[in-house]
Amino acid sequence: MIKGLAASIVASVLFGAMYYLAPLLAPLDGEQIFGWRVLATLPFTTVLVLWRGQWPRVRILARRVQRQPALALGLLASAALLGVQLWLFLWAPLHGRALPVSLGYFLLPLVMVLAGRLLYRERLSGLQWLATLLAGLGVAHEVLRAGGMSWETWLVALGYTVYFVLRRQLATDHIGGHWLDMLLLVPAALWFVLRVPSSMPLVLEHAHLWAMVPVLGVVSAVALALYMAASRLLPLGLFGLLSYVEPVLLAVVALLLGESIGPEQWPTYGPIFAAVAVLVLDGALGLRAQPRA
Secondary structure, three states, rough: HHHHHHHHHHHHHHHHHHHHHHHHOOOOHHHHHHHHHHHHHHHHHHHHHHOOOHHHHHHHHHHHHOOOOHHHHHHHHHHHHHHHHHHHHHHHHOOOHHHHHHHHHHHHHHHHHHHHHHHHOOOHHHHHHHHHHHHHHHHHHHHHHHOOOHHHHHHHHHHHHHHHHHHHHHOOHHHHHHHHHHOOHHHHHHHHOOOOOOOOOHHOHHHHHHHHHHHHHHHHHHHHHHHHHHHOOOOOOHHHHHHHHHHHHHHHHHHHHHOOHHHHHHHHHHHHHHHHHHHHHHHHHHHHHHHOO
């Protein structure tokens, strides 16, 4: 449990850092950054797979596909679901849509808690239920204020939940399965990088991109590996609730990038920030009680 908590929190911090790095990759656009991110992440993810001794799991997945060809469709769907999220994550801050995406990450834990209860009969502690209630109040206010949610918000909240549930159903919720997701995204990444006009000249002409693209690859590989590890080590509901650390960081980054939270939005973000504080308290109490247990 402690490993899962640590993996989730560190992954959230790294995702926040990556959100801040995205505008520094200009003049690349969102689709080009997605392509370079996948291509730069895969080598470092491969190193992590080999270092963690996960390559046998990749071979097992390959043998499963040979025995069950229909599994290939599930693996393609898994990769596609991840690919959409990776693209949206880097597209949003370049197009002034960072806050709607961060709101999607606020809604995501509630959807995951619901999925955990319905699909896996998971239970939450009293403080975790309080955090769920607070976050629910914030999300409900946003629905009433805006008259609904943007497509970016729903894409994050529903898309990631389906992705993690699918990975559990396919038994690919490990770093070997994640490596395969990234490998299957390479054709799409190459298309975004090489399509007309190709982004290769842009990278060659801007020296700062020579360093930024590899940095993006390292940060992305470690963040995604930790995020996938946390999804396996923690119950789906608790994993979802811990995801609140990330949208708080994303909202902060959005503010640093020039976006703003209006007075009418604070009843949305205030309860959600309070929910994160409750989760921190719950985690601290759990760590304090563990030695006695």
